[in-house]
Amino acid sequence: MTDKDDFPDCFGDLEKVFPMGPNGLRETPEHCFYHCPVKTKCLQQALATKDGIQIEEEVLERSTKAGGISFFERWSRKKQAHRRGLKMKK
Incomplete structure (x- = not known):
């Protein structure tokens, strides 16, 4: 699967490949996770969308809030995500 026409119909569709799970967190469906040969590219494509940046x-x-990253690291990453979003609007 190298040609874009060869990708499955769900390729890069955030709600299909990274839907909200029953516990309120997004999850990769089992059929994507174990059986899709382009799962990494697909998830990257889905997360590169405007909605994907919001999820990030x-x-x-x-x-x-959980103490996993510092304020400054969060600020830096959010700024990077915001810049990617601005590039998408051009």
Whole structure:
């Protein structure tokens, strides 16, 4: 699968490849995780969308509240995500 036409219909669709799970967190479905040969590229594509950038910012917020990252690291990562979002608008 190298040609874009060869990708499955769900390729890069955030709600199909990284949907919200029953516990309120996003999860990769089992059929994607174990059986899809392009799962890494697919998830990268899905997370590179505007909605994916918003999800990344939400994860950063939770990490900060849980003490996983510092304020400055969160600020830096959010700034990077924001810049990627601005590039998408051009």
